Amino acid sequence: MLKIHHFKEGIKEYVSKKKGNDFPSYSCCEECGIQKKLYRHGFYERYVFVLSEKKFVNIVVCRYICQNPKCRQTYSVLPDFIIPYFQFPLPSIVELIDKKIEGVPLTEGIRQRATYYFKRYACEKHQNWILQFFRKSGNLDSIPEESIKKAKKLLKMIQDFGESTFLRKSTDTFSNYFMAPSLYQNDEVHST
Numbered sequence: 001m002l003k004i005h006h007f008k009e010g011i012k013e014y015v016s017k018k019k020g021n022d023f024p025s026y027s028c029c030e031e032c033g034i035q036k037k038l039y040r041h042g043f044y045e046r047y048v049f050v051l052s053e054k055k056f057v058n059i060v061v062c063r064y065i066c067q068n069p070k071c072r073q074t075y076s077v078l079p080d081f082i083i084p085y086f087q088f089p090l091p092s093i094v095e096l097i098d099k100k101i102e103g104v105p106l107t108e109g110i111r112q113r114a115t116y117y118f119k120r121y122a123c124e125k126h127q128n129w130i131l132q133f134f135r136k137s138g139n140l141d142s143i144p145e146e147s148i149k150k151a152k153k154l155l156k157m158i159q160d161f162g163e164s165t166f167l168r169k170s171t172d173t174f175s176n177y178f179m180a181p182s183l184y185q186n187d188e189v190h191s192t
């Protein structure tokens with residue numbers, strides 16, 4: 001099971017502190033409901049590409065396990081600048097979508113990546129999911145009907161809300177996360 005946690009550090013500090021980061025503790029297991037602290041259960045590493053630095057960095061992900069011998073559910077705790085299963089971190093993805101919407105010229109490798117993320121972001125089902133989150137949060141801003149204007153407005157709402165906060169809170173609200181495949185897989189999407 002994945003959990004998304006807010007660390008005080010930004011991506012750079014998180015990377016440099018490695019296993020010395022201030023990892024959270026959890027007092028119960030969501031799977032079986034037992035009120036016992038989840039045990040820390042080691043780490044794994046994954047690479048993410050940081051656009052602003054134009055390089056891959058190594059992210060340490062802390063794992064936990066439920067103490068209940070009948071459950072033994074494991075958890076991975078991702079920092080909230082990472083979208084589960086995405087190679088680019090959240091700020092880089094938002095930046096690429098933004099540039100795509102604004103028509104900013106992009107270099108060859110990045111252009112394909114931006115198109116790929118934009119298609120997922122802008123599909124109707126995913127846009128409605130984002131809007132549903134803001135409506136639930138009490139944001140009643142009017143939303144343009146035209147698709148690019150709508151995509152732009154929703155991205156602005158995410159940026160104003162704080163993209164990491166948006167990722168965390170929308171995940172908690174819907175048990176699904178920003179850019180999750182299940183939110184666009186019914187639409188015709190081709191990778192580039």
Ligand SMILES: [Zn+2]
Pocket residue numbers: 029030031032033034066067068071072073
């Ligand atoms: Zn459990």
